[in-house]
Amino acid sequence: MAQISEAAKPFVKVESVAMTFETRRGNYVALEAIDLSIAKGEFVALIGHSGCGKSTLLNLVAGLLTPSAGVLLCADREIAGPGPERGVVFQNHSLLPWLTCLENVYLAVERVFAATESKGQLKTRSLAALELVGLTAAVAKYPHEISGGMKQRVGIARALAMEPKVLLLDEPFGALDALTRARLQNELMQIVAHTGTTTLMVTHDVDEAVLLADRIVMMTNGPAATIGDIVTVDLARPRERVALAEDPHYHRLRGKVMDFLYRRQLQQAA
């Protein structure tokens, strides 16, 4: 995995990016000197303590924020705002409560493909995206009628239905219970293996990062957070949660991330 990511041309590039927020008590430097390249098809996890600016970095790549310094590129073009080639899954699903699951997905599909496809094709696309996340039975339901895990799946379907080149996930499973989270992690692994989408995921769960990612980008504590270290996860795919639990290499990798988060970063913060 490491060789691929170094050899391939970077697909998403973050070059000396800094982010400063203007607050009433002066400027707050959230991110500083961030350099990161993500290869096509790579799965990168962003991990760090809360308040370290990992979501800020994701929002920069999403185009929801504009960097104070530096430049972000996606497929050799500067990221100047949100775009359909970058699908975002929000932490709190952010489904529109007055639309059914199908309509929520359709809204995204329509924006990207309406110029070239008929209404029937758009609907087929939306249904296919919902089928991909196993929600065929819930297409006509409203968000308040389905469980938290199902809502998050609709959020994923909505992002995937746009056929994005990059999938951006902001702690997508953070609000779910452990069992649902594990199931959705498995599904995400299968989907990404199937579609080959480049993925950037913010998480604070070490196990989730090691299980899913090709590389784990570890952020130092804010203010002025930056990339502290990067761990390459060279575990073979497909990965299986139960088998990994007995894999010594898995535990070594997990140990590395834990060491960074709880020894190096926590001491600095204290």
Add this chain to the structure above:
Amino acid sequence: MSANVHAMSFPRTREPSAVSVKPLDSRARGNDSLADTPEARAHRVVAEKSNAIAEAARLRRERIRAFVLYVFPPLAGIALLILIWSILTLAPDSRLPSPLKTWDAAVTLFAKPFYRAGPNDQGIGWNILSSLERVGIGFGLAALIGVPLGFAVGRFTFLDRMLSPIISLLRPVSPLAWLPIGLLVFKAANPAAIWVIFISSIWPMIINTAVGVQRIPQDYLNVARVLNLSEWKVFTRILFPAVLPFVLTGVRLSIGVAWLVIVAAEMLTGGIGIGFWVWDEWNNLNVQHIIIAIFVVGIVGLLLEQLILWVAKRVTHGANI
């Protein structure tokens, strides 16, 4: 066995606990003796059936209890009101008509609600309808202007800053203070009354709509940005549905105010309408009719509010917004 089943099908005749204990017992025995004799199977079937019947009876009793608890307090309240009213009419020099007298008057009145015997003598139905018409026009115009204006105020800070002192200044003005201005400008009673309704019911709609727009969760706006939605789609799929509950709250408050104001406005402007009718009956010293009018005004106001609540329920899908 069959006699037993027969008894079970009339659960009201027996104590329900007695009904359920015995079959439960027999089911346990059936399980112990390993279940597959026809005897045991019959026991099981009977036990399940009688349990189901007992359960249904329990549910029905609970539903009746809930219904009584739901219906009884309001009825008791109304009864108390009528009792106090009756006591007040007992005094020898009381000019208040008794509930019974008022009821008789109401029956005669509503027997012929739609008659016309001249411009100042028309049925109560016509009076109610013409009041509703004035409220409808004044309130409709207020909604037509107030809701879009509320959207603009909520969306553009400049407009908000510009209009909020004016709104704060004009909103607390008593509705009837606007009547002379209306008479002056329109030179007629009917448009002046509509004008009073308009000006007093527009504020809740502007304010609530603006608050709704300002309170749209950032999440939804982020979705709009990430999906790159067009301005039109942002309005129809995100802004409008997100603000709709606020708009409807404004509408509900406005229609309440409008109905509140119409009686007073019509007392002053005359013509036809429930407010004018009250004044006319006061001049005739027909106190029964005044009391009837109070009830009519209250009931129509209640119905208007329920109508808006019903619409609100329909369009918001019961979602938490």
